Amino acid sequence: MPNVIEAASSGRAKCRGCGQSIARGVLRFGEKFPNPFAEGELTLWFHLQCAAYKRPEPLLQTLEEATEIIPDRESVEALARRTLLHRRLPRIDGAERAPSGVAKCRHCREPIERGSWRIRLVFFEEGMFNAGGFVHTRCREVYFETPDILEHVLHFTPNLTEDERNELRESLHTG
Numbered sequence: 001m002p003n004v005i006e007a008a009s010s011g012r013a014k015c016r017g018c019g020q021s022i023a024r025g026v027l028r029f030g031e032k033f034p035n036p037f038a039e040g041e042l043t044l045w046f047h048l049q050c051a052a053y054k055r056p057e058p059l060l061q062t063l064e065e066a067t068e069i070i071p072d073r074e075s076v077e078a079l080a081r082r083t084l085l086h087r088r089l090p091r092i093d094g095a096e097r098a099p100s101g102v103a104k105c106r107h108c109r110e111p112i113e114r115g116s117w118r119i120r121l122v123f124f125e126e127g128m129f130n131a132g133g134f135v136h137t138r139c140r141e142v143y144f145e146t147p148d149i150l151e152h153v154l155h156f157t158p159n160l161t162e163d164e165r166n167e168l169r170e171s172l173h174t175g
Contacts, residue, residue, distance in 0.1 A: 003062040004030040005048070005070060016129065017050025018156060027070060031058050033127045044127060048076050053152055054090050054124070056080035086146045091132060093120040094156035095168055098134070106132070107139040117171040119153060137171045 011024035022028045022045055029051040030043040048070075051059040060080050063073065070076070083089045101114040112118045112134055119140060121132035141147045150172050154165065 002065070003032055003058055004043075005062055005066055005068070006030065008045075013045040015047045015050050016044045017046045017054040018158070020047075020158075022047060029055070029059055029062065031055060036127070042127065048072075049079065049155070052076050052080040053083055053092070053155060054129070056083040056090065060084070083152075086144055088144050089146070089149065089152060091121045091123060092144075092149060092152040092156060093122040093129070095119050095137075095153045096157070103134050105134060105136045105139050107135055107143040110136070112136055117168055119149075120156075137168075140172065 005027060008022045008024050008026050008028050011021060013022050013028070014020065015022055015028075027048055029046045029048055031046070031051075033042050033044070035042040046055060046059075048059070056079075060077065063070070063077055063080075095117055098112045098114050098116055098118050101111050103112050103118070104110060105112055105118075106121060117137045118134040119137065120134060122129040123132040124130075135143045140149055150169060153168070153172065154160075157168070160168065
């Protein structure tokens, strides 16, 4: 079951990384798995950039085997390689303000204060992304083993206003 990089044929598929539709004609990464519910295989589709963030290893393997011309190939490869350097970066699923003070940080185990910024985590298991909790913005560097996560977080938090993006940047900067 080789993975594929191809142009989206219809625009109906949704990216498993960001949840947005993959427009017709846009290059996409398809990761193939045995279908757990029937005969055959199952393909999970990703925007190339989302795959570089969430599934860097299979994407890089597919890029190495690809013979067709892929626009921005070098930047996608570089992004996937940077993500691979830190094993927890693919867990980033965006950021949000804590709606209550109940959730605890996966790193320090302290409650995340209501109204403060927190980083959402997901784990990829058995072909699915499953919710994995949250991390304080102040714990990001120790948890992710790098301070450089802003690009990842903003990519998976597209619906923020400019003021919210600035607040999040400040929170990630000062932590």
